Amino acid sequence: MPHRSVIKTRVGIVGAGPAGLMLSHLLAGAGIENIVLEKRSHETIRTTHRAGILEHGSVRMLTESAVGGRVLTHGYRHDGIDLRFNGVSHRIDFQDLVGESVWLYPQNEVFVDLAAARARDGGDVRYSVTDTEVLDLTSPVPKIRFTDAAGAEHEVHCDILVGADGSQGITKWAIPAEHRKDNFIEYPFAWFGILTEAPPSSDELIYANSEHGFALISQRNDHVQRMYFQSSPDEDAESWSDEQIWHELQRRVDGPDGFELKRGPIFERTVLKFRSYVCEPMRYGNLFLAGDAGHTVPPTGAKGLNLALADVKVLFEAIDSRYNAGSGALLDAYSDTALQRVWRAQNFSYWMTNMLHRRQDANPFEHKRALGELSAVVSSRHGRAYLAEAYTGWTHG
Numbered sequence: 001m002p003h004r005s006v007i008k009t010r011v012g013i014v015g016a017g018p019a020g021l022m023l024s025h026l027l028a029g030a031g032i033e034n035i036v037l038e039k040r041s042h043e044t045i046r047t048t049h050r051a052g053i054l055e056h057g058s059v060r061m062l063t064e065s066a067v068g069g070r071v072l073t074h075g076y077r078h079d080g081i082d083l084r085f086n087g088v089s090h091r092i093d094f095q096d097l098v099g100e101s102v103w104l105y106p107q108n109e110v111f112v113d114l115a116a117a118r119a120r121d122g123g124d125v126r127y128s129v130t131d132t133e134v135l136d137l138t139s140p141v142p143k144i145r146f147t148d149a150a151g152a153e154h155e156v157h158c159d160i161l162v163g164a165d166g167s168q169g170i171t172k173w174a175i176p177a178e179h180r181k182d183n184f185i186e187y188p189f190a191w192f193g194i195l196t197e198a199p200p201s202s203d204e205l206i207y208a209n210s211e212h213g214f215a216l217i218s219q220r221n222d223h224v225q226r227m228y229f230q231s232s233p234d235e236d237a238e239s240w241s242d243e244q245i246w247h248e249l250q251r252r253v254d255g256p257d258g259f260e261l262k263r264g265p266i267f268e269r270t271v272l273k274f275r276s277y278v279c280e281p282m283r284y285g286n287l288f289l290a291g292d293a294g295h296t297v298p299p300t301g302a303k304g305l306n307l308a309l310a311d312v313k314v315l316f317e318a319i320d321s322r323y324n325a326g327s328g329a330l331l332d333a334y335s336d337t338a339l340q341r342v343w344r345a346q347n348f349s350y351w352m353t354n355m356l357h358r359r360q361d362a363n364p365f366e367h368k369r370a371l372g373e374l375s376a377v378v379s380s381r382h383g384r385a386y387l388a389e390a391y392t393g394w395t396h397g
Contacts, residue, residue, distance in 0.1 A: 007155070007157070009124075009158050010032050010034060011023075011027055011158055011160045011161075012034070012035055012142070012143075012144045012161045012162070013037070013162045013164055014134065014144060014163050014171050015171075016038030016115070017045065017164065017166060018114060018308060019308040019312050020164035021111065021114035021115060022065075023315060025123070028121055028123055029066070030324060032319060032323050034123075035126070036118070037146050038129065045115075046108055046111060046112055048108055049106060050106060052305055054075070054104075054105050054306065055393025056101060056102065057306070057393045057395065058305070059072070059103050061312075067113050068113050071103055071113070074109065075104060075105035075109075076103065076219065078104055078204050078205065081206070081207060081391065082207065083209075083356075084206050084207065084208040084209070086371065087254060089255075089259075090374075091204075092391075094388045094391070094392050097381070098385060098389045100392040102391065104205075127149065131146060131153075133174075134163075137161065137174060137175075137284055138285030140286070142159075142161040142286045142287060143155055143156060143157055144156040144161065161286055162289075163287060163288070164289075164293055164308075169292075169293050171289060172294065174287065175279070180284070184277040184278070187273075187275070187298060187357075189230050189357055190230075190273045191231065191271070191299070192231040192240075192270075192271055194227050194266045195267055195268040196225050196227065196267070197223060197224060197264040198263055199223070199262050199264075201262045209370065210252040210253070211367070212252050213229060213230035214228075214358065216229075225264075229249050230357055233271070233274075238269070277295055277296045279295065282342075288335075290308060290315055291307070291312070294342070297349040298353045301349035301352045306345075307345050315334055318331040319331065341394065344390075355370055355373050355377075356370075
């Protein structure tokens with residue numbers, strides 16, 4: 001057996017994405033020792049571009065926990081979205097309906113802020129680790145084995161082990177199948193996404209339902225824009241020319257108002273498959289799942305990163321209660337508490353996805369029914385308010 005050095009801490013966290021780093025940051029602020037292990041390098045995470053719409057509760061977590069205020073100075077506040085169908089735009093005014101907003105702020109920028117905060121505060125975050133495994137999950141001392149970037153082998157001994165290692169991570173699969181229920185569906189469509197060097201086509205996001213399929217006109221900053229259109233999951237992104245892509249996007253937003261997309265060179269294209277997943281429960285022994293390790297949603301409702309941060313708030317308060325108030329009640333309730341919000345978000349994401357997309361095998365009745373649903377939403381203040389409340393985020397209770 002090779003020699004493994006033993007690291008003792010209270011909370012061992014697998015995964016240094018936003019969920020893992022935010023939890024580490026909050027725990028450190030409460031005086032709770034922790035370590036974070038991540039298989040990717042800092043540079044890999046920093047340069048992996050992912051869209052990000054932050055709910056008001058997520059923005060407050062970043063700003064009120066002393067992570068920093070870049071989300072307010074470098075992010076873009078959006079007070080609404082457009083639902084566009086039959087070629088006509090209908091604005092959902094978040095401020096008027098629920099008094100809240102969202103912020104356009106890429107997920108990799110959230111990572112940059114959190115990683116900087118952990119480095120500033122002397123956090124123990126180890127990137128580029130390999131051979132990670134978790135064991136003894138039902139014992140009082142769960143463990144994490146890993147090899148660090150220099151090739152040294154270690155074993156973390158902790159009280160609480162947190163899986164925040166994403167949908168492709170190892171932690172949830174360490175829960176025996178007989179103790180884990182995998183709830184999931186796969187959608188028969190995907191998003192063909194691009195990044196383009198162009199000015200914004202719209203001040204706010206446009207969600208378009210057309211006879212040709214769905215399109216999302218989003219932004220990234222003043223010079224680079226992100227856009228998507230519905231495609232087949234097996235679409236070959238590299239087989240499309242720039243002109244073909246622009247033609248497809250434009251015809252999905254065409255309307256009597258003559259709306260025109262602002263075009264530019266396309267420098268990234270990808271196909272994003274859709275899947276909804278929930279692991280139940282989100283706890284096994286002393287292992288607790290957070291973020292994509294425990295659930296994934298289609299991006300239509302902009303819930304993925306926000307759900308991860310909501311999990312972290314619940315889990316932090318539970319761990320803090322154990323160490324600083326001497327009570328394990330919130331930890332015992334963690335899975336049930338987190339799953340209440342998860343299933344609400346799953347419902348909203350499923351609803352938005354199916355209302356806005358058109359299945360290839362859909363008959364005219366199904367398409368017109370979806371248009372009727374969109375019309376019912378935008379023509380009712382109550383319908384618009386439901387969408388606005390769910391999109392901007394429920395209160396972090």
